[in-house]
Amino acid sequence: MKMITAIIKPFKLDEVREALSEINVQGMTVTEVKGFGRQKGHTELYRGAEYVVDFLPKIKIEAAVDDAVVDQVIDAIQSAARTGKIGDGKIFVADLNQVIRIRTGETGNDAL
Amino acid sequence: MKRITTTILTAMLGLGVALPAMAAPSINKGDTAWMFVSTLLVVMMVVPGLALFYGGLVRAKNMLSVLMQVMMVFSLIIVLWCLYGYSLAFTPGNAFIGGFDRLFLNGIWDPAKGAFSMAATFTKEAMIPEFIFVAFQGTFAAITCALIVGAFAERARFSAVLLFVVIWFTIGYLPVAHMVWFWAGPDAITDAASLEVVTAGAGYLWQQGALDFAGGTVVHINSAVAGLVGAYVIGKRIGYGRESMAPHSLPLTMVGASMLWVGWFGFNAGSALEAGDVAALAFINTLLATAAATVSWALGEWVFKRKPSMLGAASGAVAGLVAITPGAGFVGPMGALVMGLLAGIICLWGVTGLKRLLRADDSLDVFGVHGVGGILGALLTGVFAAPSLGGQGVWDYTTNAMGTSYSIASQLMVQLHAVGVTIIWSAVTAFIAFKLVDIVIGLRVPEDEEREGLDVTSHGESAYRY
Numbered sequence: 001m002k003m004i005t006a007i008i009k010p011f012k013l014d015e016v017r018e019a020l021s022e023i024n025v026q027g028m029t030v031t032e033v034k035g036f037g038r039q040k041g042h043t044e045l046y047r048g049a050e051y052v053v054d055f056l057p058k059i060k061i062e063a064a065v066d067d068a069v070v071d072q073v074i075d076a077i078q079s080a081a082r083t084g085k086i087g088d089g090k091i092f093v094a095d096l097n098q099v100i101r102i103r104t105g106e107t108g109n110d111a112l
Numbered sequence: 113m114k115r116i117t118t119t120i121l122t123a124m125l126g127l128g129v130a131l132p133a134m135a136a137p138s139i140n141k142g143d144t145a146w147m148f149v150s151t152l153l154v155v156m157m158v159v160p161g162l163a164l165f166y167g168g169l170v171r172a173k174n175m176l177s178v179l180m181q182v183m184m185v186f187s188l189i190i191v192l193w194c195l196y197g198y199s200l201a202f203t204p205g206n207a208f209i210g211g212f213d214r215l216f217l218n219g220i221w222d223p224a225k226g227a228f229s230m231a232a233t234f235t236k237e238a239m240i241p242e243f244i245f246v247a248f249q250g251t252f253a254a255i256t257c258a259l260i261v262g263a264f265a266e267r268a269r270f271s272a273v274l275l276f277v278v279i280w281f282t283i284g285y286l287p288v289a290h291m292v293w294f295w296a297g298p299d300a301i302t303d304a305a306s307l308e309v310v311t312a313g314a315g316y317l318w319q320q321g322a323l324d325f326a327g328g329t330v331v332h333i334n335s336a337v338a339g340l341v342g343a344y345v346i347g348k349r350i351g352y353g354r355e356s357m358a359p360h361s362l363p364l365t366m367v368g369a370s371m372l373w374v375g376w377f378g379f380n381a382g383s384a385l386e387a388g389d390v391a392a393l394a395f396i397n398t399l400l401a402t403a404a405a406t407v408s409w410a411l412g413e414w415v416f417k418r419k420p421s422m423l424g425a426a427s428g429a430v431a432g433l434v435a436i437t438p439g440a441g442f443v444g445p446m447g448a449l450v451m452g453l454l455a456g457i458i459c460l461w462g463v464t465g466l467k468r469l470l471r472a473d474d475s476l477d478v479f480g481v482h483g484v485g486g487i488l489g490a491l492l493t494g495v496f497a498a499p500s501l502g503g504q505g506v507w508d509y510t511t512n513a514m515g516t517s518y519s520i521a522s523q524l525m526v527q528l529h530a531v532g533v534t535i536i537w538s539a540v541t542a543f544i545a546f547k548l549v550d551i552v553i554g555l556r557v558p559e560d561e562e563r564e565g566l567d568v569t570s571h572g573e574s575a576y577r578y
Binding site: 044045046047048049051053 | 356357358359417419421423424427463464465467468477480
């Protein structure tokens with residue numbers, strides 16, 4: 001099992017969710033986050049005072065998936081979230097040791 | 113040579129003293145109705161207008177402290193105004209301060225005669241009830257003191273703010289208001305001799321012939337200088353220039369600025385004290401100059417700072433309102449247009465270039481907008497009041513017609529003198545008041561309270577729940 005963590009532009013959330021639903025990803029967790037990568041921040045000017053805003057709003061999607069569909073999921077996120085402009089985000093893939101469904105006690109792939 | 117040959121149609125007068133029996137003055141109900149409306153508009157300028165304008169500009173952790181300071185200062189000054197302020201500002205005394213005739217508003221209602229006293233306007237025999245004049249002028253005193261808090265927002269101790277305004281209102285505001293605005297009204301003037309008597313009894317700057325229709329000197333320069341002195345004495349906010357101190361809610365600032373604009377029609381057109389031609393002139397000037405300054409500030413930002421900002425438009429509106437205040441009933445509409453256009457650009461410099469030169473943390477740019485705009489407006493009033501430039505000139509109450517001579521150069525010198533006197537008077541009295549408060553209770557909150565925010569540490573509440 002793998003844990004997929006994707007950081008995307010906020011307005012791309014709906015497209016990514018639909019793309020993942022189409023390939024039968026059963027669930028995901030979404031968080032509003034702030035951060036920066038190569039895009040860096042931007043500057044804001046209030047009268048004479050200029051402030052550099054380092055952290056831009058992003059969306060973090062977390063989804064636990066079966067090893068068999070990892071490549072499909074990555075393709076789906078990448079094609080849905082891509083604008084081609086700097087700041088599109090990143091996808092992180094990490095091994096997942098165990099998953100437990102709290103209600104039934106199922107574990108592993110059955111719990112996904 | 114005496115400079116005063118004509119009595120000048122400046123705003124405001126105070127009167128309640130016995131009038132000559134020859135005239136048959138009576139309350140003009142139309143004028144009186146307009147003064148009720150105007151007074152309410154000025155109340156609205158402060159709470160909530162100014163409070164929201166300022167509140168939106170601070171960080172979220174200090175929102176309530178600013179709202180609270182504005183509302184409490186307003187209320188406190190109104191109380192003091194009715195106790196002794198009105199009497200010291202608007203009754204005969206000497207050229208610098210009034211007397212105690214109206215202490216506790218005594219004598220406006222005379223139970224023995226069963227009569228209310230009247231206040232003069234700028235037209236002979238047209239009167240308004242003195243109580244509404246007291247209320248109208250009280251709102252001016254209160255907004256002047258409330259404006260100051262923007263200069264040291266986000267770090268001043270609440271008790272220090274209150275004690276400061278009590279002292280400065282008494283030794284700073286009241287004398288300047290008396291010097292600029294006190295005169296006995298036009299009713300006793302019939303010839304050169306009676307004009308001289310009335311003029312001799314007026315405030316110092318009135319005697320000089322200073323033109324200040326609605327408070328360029330008394331309200332704006334006065335408060336801005338006191339605020340700037342405060343910003344120096346109190347010191348910069350922790351993290352100033354290093355941490356982000358971006359405004360927390362520009363929509364609220366826009367709402368506040370808009371309420372100031374609407375309320376300012378009461379402030380400026382109300383200062384005519386009558387619902388007539390001069391009020392209408394002040395009204396159109398207040399509309400036009402403000403719109404012009406909004407446009408010029410935003411365009412200035414567009415050209416020099418690459419983007420026109422909402423904060424810039426709101427600031428431009430206030431700058432235009434400030435600049436037209438001293439000239440509202442004196443200059444013509446095209447004069448007002450020029451004053452507004454210049455105010456937008458020059459006050460933009462006031463909050464950027466000048467602010468860097470001054471090296472003070474004037475948190476909400478009280479000096480950059482009200483000080484610079486007030487000085488600009490006071491000086492340009494001397495220029496555009498000229499009949500040759502479409503202005504009103506000065507009214508001659510001995511002939512009951514517009515004065516025949518108007519010299520821009522000499523009026524400009526008079527205006528400069530009034531500006532200088534106001535700056536020095538305000539700066540000295542503010543410095544004394546701040547130092548006194550610093551010794552007695554301390555001007556600043558402790559560092560940890562400043563970091564946590566004044567809402568929680570000074571007032572025990574938070575503006576927003578997330």
